Amino acid sequence: MSAIETVVFDLDTTLCENTQSDEEIHETVFARVGIEPPFTVEDVQNVDPADIPTVDTDRAFYEELYRAVTDDLDHEGYRRLAEVTVDVVDETDVEFREGAREAVEYARERYDDLGMLTYGDPDTQRAKLDVLDIAELFDAVVVCGPNTEVAGKPDPDAFETVLRELGAVPETSIYVGDSLRGDIGGANNAGMQSAWVPDEEPPADPDHEPTYVLSSPADVREIL
Structure with missing residues (x-):
């Protein structure tokens, strides 16, 4: 397994949750x-x-x-x-999952290349970053899916797009997300390493095999 040089985070349910x-x-x-x-x-x-x-x-x-x-x-x-x-539903009424902000700040301190790949409406997703006050921590933010020019996850093109913006290669990059199919399956198909942060009890026999399984966003610090 190659050493990690680039970290890319998902946003919804990985780093933040709706307060409703x-x-x-x-x-x-x-x-x-x-x-x-x-x-x-x-x-x-x-x-x-x-x-x-x-x-x-x-x-x-x-x-x-x-x-x-x-x-x-x-x-x-x-x-x-x-x-x-x-x-x-107020999509921008969000708060951090426990340990999530610390995980992002830890990655920011350790790596030159830090990215975000998130699915949704571009205005809504960027508004969430403003609410959380973390937009400036990322070197590249790619919003994929509807109303964007980037295919939605798990299409590998979404992951390849953020890596291109970071000037990174998949073998030394890791994607941190909560969706087994959309995040982990997509990252694996793009050739990236993957860290799964499920927000509920993970299945005993998952369809996609993550490189790492973390119990919370805070555990990102144990693999970086």
């Missing part, structure tokens, strides 16, 4: 729509965002998310749920 609880969002959305929930919070949490088709808007993302969870709604039902979810 999933339970609060779920309850508020269905109260506003006025129907009994046909699925649970856990059902939504079990959907990997990397399995959602690439779409152009937050509303379309939530509509596809709900289609992945249940077949019990008609077209209007999915559309209405998605519209209300966009109104309820």
Whole structure:
């Protein structure tokens, strides 16, 4: 295994979390729509965002998310749920996962090349970085997916794009993320090393094999 020279972080759920609880969002959305929930919070949490088709808007993302969870709604039902979810969720109301800021600062001190690859709307993702006050710590920030010119994760092009901006090579670069398919699978396919920071109990037999499995963002310091 090559020595690490470049570190690239994911943002959502790896470094930060929305301060609105999933339970609060779920309850508020269905109260506003006025129907009994046909699925649970856990059902939504079990959907990997990397399995959602690439779409152009937050509303379309939530509509596809709900289609992945249940077949019990008609077209209007999915559309209405998605519209209300966009109104309820404040995507920029985020806070660090425990130890995440320290992990980024530690990597910044030790490495010349520090990058971020994050999926989502460019304005929303950069607003999150401003809220967290860490944008200036990264040499390159690449936002992939809808409304960008970069394919969404796990497409290797997303990882290759941030490496090009950093002037780095995959063999000596590591990607730190929480999504097994989108982050770890994508990094592996791009030839990078990978560090998986799951936000829930990891499966016993994962589909993609990370180079490292970390119990929290703070553990990044143990591998760098």
